[in-house]
Amino acid sequence: MQRLNSPFLRFGALSIICLGGLIANGCTSGKATHAADPASDTQKIAKKPLAKNVILFVGDGMGVSTVTAARIFDGQSQGKLGEEHSLAFEDFDNVALIKTYNLNAQVPDSAGTATAIMSGFKTNIGTVNVKANTPFGGCGDIPAPPTLAEIASDADKSVGIISTARITHATPAAVFAHAMYRGWEADRDIKGPAAENGCVSIAAQLVDPTTPIDLALGGGLNEFTDAQFTAWDNQGAEHVVVKTGTDFDALAGDAGQNVLGLFGESHMDYEADRESKGDQPSLAEMTAFAIDNLSSRDSDGFVLMVEAGRVDHAHHGTNAYRALRDMQALNEAVKTALSKTSSEDTLILVTADHSHVFTMSGYPVRGNPILGLVRSHDRSTGQPSPDPALADDKKPYTTLGYQNGGNVRLPDSPPLTDNVVQAPDFRQQVAVPLGSETHAGEDVPLYGTGPGSEKIRGVMEQNEIHDVMIEAMGIK
Numbered sequence: 001m002q003r004l005n006s007p008f009l010r011f012g013a014l015s016i017i018c019l020g021g022l023i024a025n026g027c028t029s030g031k032a033t034h035a036a037d038p039a040s041d042t043q044k045i046a047k048k049p050l051a052k053n054v055i056l057f058v059g060d061g062m063g064v065s066t067v068t069a070a071r072i073f074d075g076q077s078q079g080k081l082g083e084e085h086s087l088a089f090e091d092f093d094n095v096a097l098i099k100t101y102n103l104n105a106q107v108p109d110s111a112g113t114a115t116a117i118m119s120g121f122k123t124n125i126g127t128v129n130v131k132a133n134t135p136f137g138g139c140g141d142i143p144a145p146p147t148l149a150e151i152a153s154d155a156d157k158s159v160g161i162i163s164t165a166r167i168t169h170a171t172p173a174a175v176f177a178h179a180m181y182r183g184w185e186a187d188r189d190i191k192g193p194a195a196e197n198g199c200v201s202i203a204a205q206l207v208d209p210t211t212p213i214d215l216a217l218g219g220g221l222n223e224f225t226d227a228q229f230t231a232w233d234n235q236g237a238e239h240v241v242v243k244t245g246t247d248f249d250a251l252a253g254d255a256g257q258n259v260l261g262l263f264g265e266s267h268m269d270y271e272a273d274r275e276s277k278g279d280q281p282s283l284a285e286m287t288a289f290a291i292d293n294l295s296s297r298d299s300d301g302f303v304l305m306v307e308a309g310r311v312d313h314a315h316h317g318t319n320a321y322r323a324l325r326d327m328q329a330l331n332e333a334v335k336t337a338l339s340k341t342s343s344e345d346t347l348i349l350v351t352a353d354h355s356h357v358f359t360m361s362g363y364p365v366r367g368n369p370i371l372g373l374v375r376s377h378d379r380s381t382g383q384p385s386p387d388p389a390l391a392d393d394k395k396p397y398t399t400l401g402y403q404n405g406g407n408v409r410l411p412d413s414p415p416l417t418d419n420v421v422q423a424p425d426f427r428q429q430v431a432v433p434l435g436s437e438t439h440a441g442e443d444v445p446l447y448g449t450g451p452g453s454e455k456i457r458g459v460m461e462q463n464e465i466h467d468v469m470i471e472a473m474g475i476k
């Protein structure tokens with residue numbers, strides 16, 4: 001099934017604009033034809049197609065600077081200059097900026113932001129699907145609005161989650177779990193008052209017989225107990241647990257199995273290390289499997305959340321190379337989803353939970369290696385200088401850097417060289433010394449295509465992403 005271009009969506013959006021009072025201002029040419037027949041337009045709007053399926057991609061920490069750098073990185077890896085290149089989702093028709101603040105935090109974390117995206121309400125930093133006014137110290141499950149998985153499951157849709165982070169990590173957890181603290185990933189994390197109150201770990205919530213999750217692929221093997229694997233298996237013959245890429249590959253073609261696939265003790269490997277380190281599927285391979293698996297079950301459709309979870313982790317380590325390689329993996333997964341679905345019945349969204357203090361700066365010439373030292377134009381000739389530009393300390397510097405983090409270059413640090421800065425393990429220079437680089441508070445992008453994506457425009461609150469998905473599926 002080929003994904004179709006979506007002239008219909010542009011057409012539909014224009015019809016709405018015309019009905020919205022702009023007729024007098026001139027809905028021109030072909031558009032005017034529809035404006036001249038309001039009844040017909042009303043009928044068209046009433047029959048607006050619903051999204052049978054929703055696929056939500058989350059690039060964890062994918063701020064605008066990350067998208068720009070990844071675009072150039074991906075383009076340069078194809079032999080282009082890079083700046084003119086586009087990632088697959090940058091061609092989507094509908095784009096908005098998303099305000100990411102948590103209810104009690106100017107710069108957010110993934111738990112609060114993922115709750116906004118998945119469940120439609122802003123909450124406190126560090127909490128998963130728990131209302132901000134929930135008394136501290138409890139389990140955080142009262143009152144609890146339904147999760148995205150519960151809403152979709154109640155509408156008879158299948159639900160899948162994929163993450164290259166632990167599947168119990170904040171973003172995938174926000175699809176299905178309630179937890180007063182995002183760190184309650186495993187049973188061993190439930191201590192003190194939480195244990196006394198009988199709070200349930202995110203892992204336990206995932207494998208509970210009442211779970212609305214039909215398919216879960218990611219890392220986090222050590223977050224589960226043997227009893228929890230058994231609990232998943234015992235839900236029926238169609239429930240299987242796989243722990244290696246080889247076993248996962250062997251499942252291909254077996255339609256409709258409820259697969260719990262865990263491919264790493266903690267997070268899955270970075271894309272840059274995946275093939276050399278272990279036996280793990282790629283994000284695109286997991287996405288392809290999930291779409292085949294979920295769409296084979298019934299005709300009611302599915303909701304699938306796919307997280308490139310380790311863009312965030314590479315940024316925290318000020319390692320731009322691995323962040324950009326994981327962005328490429330996200331881009332390949334999006335391409336996979338586009339090729340396996342139709343724009344007529346599948347809404348595809350790509351967004352981030354929050355940004356990072358990741359910058360792209362200096363005045364490098366066009367086509368300068370994105371991981372490289374800045375080389376500017378020679379002011380005397382107007383031509384690209386063969387020598388790196390020098391900072392006030394007379395040392396070269398890179399285009400990519402971080403406002404804070406753990407890699408402060410000291411005055412006696414040796415000058416950077418091309419070989420050093422383009423090596424995979426190079427950690428970019430930072431301004432403010434912190435043990436771990438932090439998230440950033442500026443808006444992040446949201447890209448959308450398919451039914452319902454016309455609602456994506458302007459500057460939006462993050463919790464409105466949930467509304468876009470729910471309304472696109474026609475769920476009240």
Ligand SMILES: [Zn+2]
Pocket residue numbers: 061110312313316439
């Ligand atoms: Zn983070």
